[in-house]
Amino acid sequence: MKKELHPGSYRFVIFKDMSNGVTFLSRSTAPSKETLKWEDGNEYPLIKLEISSTSHPFFTGQNVLVDTAGRIDKFKKRYEKKK
Template identity: 45%
Template sequence: MKPGIHPAYEPVVFRDSASGTAFLTRSTIGNTYPVVDVEISSASHPFYTGTARVLDTAGRVEKFQRRYGAR
């Protein structure tokens, strides 16, 4: 890497607004805003927590059929 052209790699806190968990890591975001709120992280993501969210896929298919029908 060329010196002097890349942003500084500083410590930053990312806070998950869904679970309230905070992670201390490093990022190029900088020191101006050291706390970054994120909507979802590994602490609240259904894949990592094992909690599944139910999606109404049958309703979506029926809505599509009503709207566009079998042409």
Template identity: 45%
Template sequence: MKKGIHPEYRTVVFHDTSVDEYFLIGSTLQTKQTIEWKDGKTYPYFTIEVSSLSHSFYTGKQMVIQKEGRVANFNRRFAQFSTGDK
């Protein structure tokens, strides 16, 4: 690797504010905020709104919408135009 062209890779504390969880992850993210971690060391700190602990896809709380078929959708939309005679 060339010297001086790559961003600094370091350990950063990410805070998921929606579930109040903290993650210690390696990142090149630049931030001016710091926080003291459980091990007594000070790390860069960054807040996020969604992580794997709060996202509905990963928590299993994702809503599944039932989609009706094409024929049922057609009948629902055009039922008002039918005369009832056949």
């Protein structure tokens, strides 16, 4: 295995899913200026995520509603001009 391939500065970081508010503690090298107090009483850097496995439709099994009516109207407008 190659030496010095992976960064050596891993530290504990809190990840927060901003879409549902779920937080979890993991290790990362991602930089952060914000901190948050964790359940163990220690403060850790905070990384905000737009989506994670707790809110992604693939992992939750919930389907995302698609605006099919809007798509149909858009399709009709586009091909109406060619008639």
